[in-house]
Amino acid sequence: MIRLVDQPFDPGALLTAFTAERRETGAVATFTGLARAEAGQAQILELEAYPGFTEGQIGLIADEARTRFALHDLTVVHRVGRISPGEAIVFVATAASHRRAAFEACDFLMDYLKSRAPFWKKEHGPGGTRWIEPTAQDHADRERWGR
Amino acid sequence: MARVLLFGPLRDLAGWREQAVDGVTSLSALRERLAADDAELGAALARAGVQVAVDQALVRGDCALAPAAEVAFLPPMSGG
Numbered sequence: 461m462i463r464l465v466d467q468p469f470d471p472g473a474l475l476t477a478f479t480a481e482r483r484e485t486g487a488v489a490t491f492t493g494l495a496r497a498e499a500g501q502a503q504i505l506e507l508e509a510y511p512g513f514t515e516g517q518i519g520l521i522a523d524e525a526r527t528r529f530a531l532h533d534l535t536v537v538h539r540v541g542r543i544s545p546g547e548a549i550v551f552v553a554t555a556a557s558h559r560r561a562a563f564e565a566c567d568f569l570m571d572y573l574k575s576r577a578p579f580w581k582k583e584h585g586p587g588g589t590r591w592i593e594p595t596a597q598d599h600a601d602r603e604r605w606g607r
Numbered sequence: 608m609a610r611v612l613l614f615g616p617l618r619d620l621a622g623w624r625e626q627a628v629d630g631v632t633s634l635s636a637l638r639e640r641l642a643a644d645d646a647e648l649g650a651a652l653a654r655a656g657v658q659v660a661v662d663q664a665l666v667r668g669d670c671a672l673a674p675a676a677e678v679a680f681l682p683p684m685s686g687g
Contacts (some may be wrong), residue, residue, distance in 0.1 A: 493687070506686065508614060510679055538687050550687050574686040580615030581685040582627045591616050594686050 461518045461534075462515050462522060471551045478535050478553045479577040485532050485555040488561035491541045491570050497545035504584040505568045529565035531556050536569065538579075568605050575602040609637055609672050612679040617657070621648045634659065635669045637678060656683045 471492040479488050495505045522534055533555040543549055550573060554565040575598040582591050609628045615660040618624050628644040642649020651657070659666050672678065 510612070510614060510660070510663075510681070513660055513679065516663065576684060577686050578681065578684045579687045580682065581687070582615075591619075592685055598686060606618060 462518050463541050464503045464509055464511065464515060464538050466539070468547050469537060469539070469551065470568040471548050473552050474535065474537060475553060478533070478555070482532070482555065484557065484586060486557050487558070487559040487562040488553060488555050489566040490519060490551065490553045491566050492542045492548050493550040495545050495547050495549050498583075498585075501585045502583045503586070504537070505545075505549070506584060507538075507540045507543060507549070507582040507584040507588075508582075509538075509540045510578055517578050518573070521569065521577075525554070525565045525569055529554070529556060529568070531561065531565055534565065534569070536573070538573070538577075540579075571598075571601040572607070574598045608674065610675070610677045611637070611641070612677065615680065617648070617651060617680055618681050620651055621645060628661070631671045631672060633669055633671055633680065634661070634666070637672060651681050657681065 471490070475490055486600065496502060518536055522536065523536060526530060531554055535551070535553045537551040539547070539549045552566050552569050552573070554562045554569070556562040556565065577596045582589050609631055611626045611628055613621050613624055628640055630638060631640055638652060640650065641652060658681040660681060661672065662672060662677050
């Protein structure tokens, strides 16, 4: 499941739903990303997506992750719109037979989401607004996977 | 009538998010029209790193536009 949501979500509820009724999955790994306050510099984070296109592009990477890590299932839930510090921005869950594949797939998906997914991110702070681009570290993280 | 969508910093630069443009049958003609209306936007749309999606599929170079095409200009993606 790949979903964009414009309201706060409960990562725990997503995990509970994701783990329900599995008999062959031995490992579920999750990652939850939260909006940071940056010591007051980031009062609001505004995330823009291109509805339909953004889910489609994430879906292509999700398909790659499914094959590469032999996943049983995965979920990506991503916030859009105005996000306050402390709120969850992204939730990724992966299910596999064993833990290594579940951990690595989660890491792989997050490196893509942080560096190349079709989102545009604006930070609203005390001094005004600024558009944020991926850091060199974000790109280096993605390149670990040969992408 | 093509439906043109701008995202991220391009939207701030242009001051609009969505616009209907009449009578253009190719992406290059659409670019010329937008540049004629707003030279600064035209230059920004032509910058390296700005991708174009027509009906939600990425395209490279020029292409024909169907009458009801949706054309999105995508500045460098920031990730989530």
